[in-house]
Amino acid sequence: MTLLTHDDSVAPAGGGDASSLLEPTSGRRGDSAFKVVALVAGLVVLAILGLIAVSTTKEAWPAFKQEGLGFVTSSTWIPAEGKFGALAFIYGTVLSSLIALVLAVPVSLGIALYANEAAPRRLRKPVVYVMDLLAAIPSVVYGLWGIIVLAPAIQPVYKAISGAVEDIPVL
Numbered sequence: 001m002t003l004l005t006h007d008d009s010v011a012p013a014g015g016g017d018a019s020s021l022l023e024p025t026s027g028r029r030g031d032s033a034f035k036v037v038a039l040v041a042g043l044v045v046l047a048i049l050g051l052i053a054v055s056t057t058k059e060a061w062p063a064f065k066q067e068g069l070g071f072v073t074s075s076t077w078i079p080a081e082g083k084f085g086a087l088a089f090i091y092g093t094v095l096s097s098l099i100a101l102v103l104a105v106p107v108s109l110g111i112a113l114y115a116n117e118a119a120p121r122r123l124r125k126p127v128v129y130v131m132d133l134l135a136a137i138p139s140v141v142y143g144l145w146g147i148i149v150l151a152p153a154i155q156p157v158y159k160a161i162s163g164a165v166e167d168i169p170v171l
Contacts, residue, residue: 063071067084074085115127 071084072086072090074083075088075091076083076085077088078084111127111131115124115131119127
């Protein structure tokens with residue numbers, strides 16, 4: 001068994017002085033090349049998004065010029081008279097998004113906290129695996145499943161509940 005001295009421990013394996021350790025290696029050059037490629041790709045994505053925004057604004061400008069902000073602030077929708085308002089659609093989108101967030105955030109945070117903090121070790125791996133699988137499925141697939149499978153299944157329950165609360169004005 002040979003003991004290393006201080007001088008042996010800092011010398012490069014191929015000989016020479018220790019200053020060669022600070023020179024860029026092929027791995028460092030690869031990192032630099034990757035940084036450049038990632039930067040260029042990011043700039044290309046930003047440029048494409050900018051072009052999409054410019055194109056959309058250019059195409060929508062005549063409608064905004066004719067209607068003004070009334071299109072966004074009005075809920076009137078009379079195609080025969082050429083009157084269109086998007087407020088009802090915007091309101092519906094925002095409301096459904098808020099309802100989805102109110103329902104999904106507590107459930108998802110609870111499952112994530114359970115999986116990472118409270119689940120037994122033997123159960124943690126399968127729970128995380130199922131969460132990863134569910135996250136990989138596009139949300140459109142869940143919506144389609146809901147319309148085809150879930151909606152017909154809960155229709156009788158929905159009718160009973162809506163009949164029970166139909167006199168309450170807020171609901």
